[in-house]
Amino acid sequence: MSKKKRILVVDDEPDFAAIVQRNLEKEGFAVEVAYDGVEGMEKVAKNPPDAIVLDVMMPEKDGYQMCSELKADDKYSDIPVVMLTAVADHVASTRYSHADGMSMEADDYLPKPASADEITASIKSLLNIK
Numbered sequence: 003m004s005k006k007k008r009i010l011v012v013d014d015e016p017d018f019a020a021i022v023q024r025n026l027e028k029e030g031f032a033v034e035v036a037y038d039g040v041e042g043m044e045k046v047a048k049n050p051p052d053a054i055v056l057d058v059m060m061p062e063k064d065g066y067q068m069c070s071e072l073k074a075d076d077k078y079s080d081i082p083v084v085m086l087t088a089v090a091d092h093v094a095s096t097r098y099s100h101a102d103g104m105s106m107e108a109d110d111y112l113p114k115p116a117s118a119d120e121i122t123a124s125i126k127s128l129l130n131i132k
Contacts, residue, residue: 006032007129008049012042012068013057013086018114022055025118026125039063043071046078053125056108058087073107082128083107084121088114 009031013019016037023033034051036042040062046054054072058065065085072078085108110124126132 006030007052007131008032008034009053009055009125010034010036010042010045010051011055012036012039012060012065013055014038014060015057018057021118022121025122026055029122029126031125039065039068042068046072046081050078050081053082053084053128055084055086055121055125057114058085069108082109082125084110084112084124084128086112086114086116086121 007030009026011019011022011026011033013022013035014037019035019037023035026033034045034049036045038060042054042056043063045051056065056069065087069083069085072081072083109128112120112124
């Protein structure tokens with residue numbers, strides 16, 4: 003990669019975000035982290051990334067809301083979004099479901115715990131990087 007592709011990781015779990023960041027950086031990406039959807043949208047507005055790794059369940063603004071806002075805005079709708087979630091199909095105690103994620107306009111959808119290799123492969127595929 004001549005110019006490093008920029009990835010924004012948005013996840014409210016600092017340890018998980020750090021692991022994803024470290025692994026993407028090993029692959030040659032420049033990575034920025036936000037810890038909720040509000041901070042994520044602020045970072046996108048300041049300097050739009052080449053792709054976004056986005057958790058679903060977060061405080062302030064969840065991943066579904068952030069993805070919906072991004073895809074509805076012509077300035078950001080082309081940014082590939084990989085949604086990550088630990089939501090199980092059978093968990094009725096939350097308002098989240100895999101069906102919601104699959105119907106979202108995200109470009110890829112990976113259940114947590116997604117491996118670093120899965121996340122990296124998804125990002126590379128969405129950005130057409132070999």
